[in-house]
Structure formats: C-alpha cells, structure tokens
C-alpha cells in the first residue's frame with residue numbers, strides 16, 4: 740500500500756538523516772516504528788503521510804509515485820491515511836464531536852449523513868461522556884482518544900500514530916493498544932511510532948527499527 744525504495748532524506752544542505760530505506764506497509768498490516776530519539780521517526784512519518792518529499796529514492800502510495808502527484812491529487816490520497824499527531828492538534832474552539840466531524844465537514848458532507856457515525860466512533864474510543872466537551876477540559880488521554888477518532892472518521896486504509904501512548908498511564912496505554920488492534924482486525928493497516936518497549940512487548944508485531952538513519956525490519 741505504501742512502498743519505499745532506496746529512500747533518502749536530507750534537510751537543506753545537511754547530512755542525510757535517513758538513508759536507503761526500503762520497505763512496504765502492507766494492507767491490513769500492523770507494525771511498530773521505533774528507534775532512539777533523533778533517529779528520524781518523525782521525518783519518516785512525515786514522508787509516510789506525504790508532508791515531506793524524499794531527497795532521493797521512490798515512494799509509492801496506493802500505486803502512485805508521490806514525486807509525480809500534483810497538488811490537486813494530494814487531498815484524495817491523504818484522506819486514505821489517518822494520522823494521530825503527538826500533540827493531538829485538536830481545535831480548541833471545537834467540542835469533541837466537532838473536532839471528530841471536522842474532516843467530513845471540510846469535505847462538504849451534510850451533518851445528517853455523518854452525525855451518527857461520529858457519535859458511534861466517539862463512543863467506540865470511550866469518550867461518549869465527553870461528546871460536547873472542549874479540549875481544554877479533556878485530560879491528555881481523552882485528547883489522545885479524540886485525536887484517534889478524528890483520524891479514523893473518514894475510514895482511512897492506514898493509521899499512523901506518533902507516540903500514541905506518550906501521555907497516558909499504563910492501563911490506558913493497554914486500552915489504546917487494544918483499540919488499535921481491534922481497528923487492525925477490521926482491516927486498517929496500523930503504524931505506531933513509539934519509544935515504549937512495554938507497549939511493544941504486549942503484541943507480536945512487525946518492528947521497524949531506525950538507527951543512525953537506517954532501518955532494520957523484524958517481521
């Protein structure tokens with residue numbers, strides 16, 4: 740579904756921060772992306788959701804070479820990729836419901852067509868009681884779950900989550916992991932970028948380990 744071939748990345752005139760990355764994120768797969776701080780996880784995630792172009796090599800997303808995508812092509816491909824950012828990026832003046840519904844509203848969908856889906860998804864992530872709360876009153880874990888729901892509302896083929904358990908206690912981290920696994924069982928590919936060894940030990944899953952700009956994959 741997303742394929743990297745000999746991908747390299749450098750910022751400006753600096754050294755290559757990622758080198759010779761070749762791997763594929765397959766449909767319906769589940770993997771962790773890990774590595775020491777500064778190894779390039781965030782940069783790799785940004786390339787995975789098409790926010791950053793590689794300086795060399797080939798990236799194909801859903802069969803399309805990203806180097807040849809026009810600006811007009813980007814939104815339809817990005818919609819297939821859900822992203823949960825480390826800092827959540829919820830809009831402060833919107834409730835949980837409004838934040839989660841936003842991607843559909845931006846697309847011009849009528850509220851009647853999505854209201855129930857949004858409510859159901861918010862309940863699925865365990866935020867039913869917080870439907871009309873604003874981010875300022877949500878805990879870190881609640882914001883995390885609102886961000887997950889927003890990333891999923893448009894039914895992406897792949898979910899990328901950057902340190903999704905970074906702000907939550909171990910019981911909630913386990914709950915979030917179960918949520919990701921349930922999502923994966925229903926057919927969504929999942930990539931979890933994390934430093935959390937305890938989290939990774941809970942599931943047998945592919946590990947993509949970045950170190951010194953290179954990637955080793957353990958299936």
Ligand SMILES: Nc1ncnc2c1ncn2[C@@H]1O[C@H](COP(=O)(O)OP(=O)(O)OP(=O)(O)O)[C@@H](O)[C@H]1O
Nearest residue numbers: 750751753756774775776777778779780781782783
């Ligand atoms: N916008 C940028 N301009 C120049 N260099 C950058 C930029 N973003 C990242 N880098 C450099 O690229 C390397 C990889 O950074 P990146 O943020 O991808 O690592 P990371 O593994 O996500 O780190 P962390 O886990 O601490 O967030 C680092 O050496 C960093 O200094």
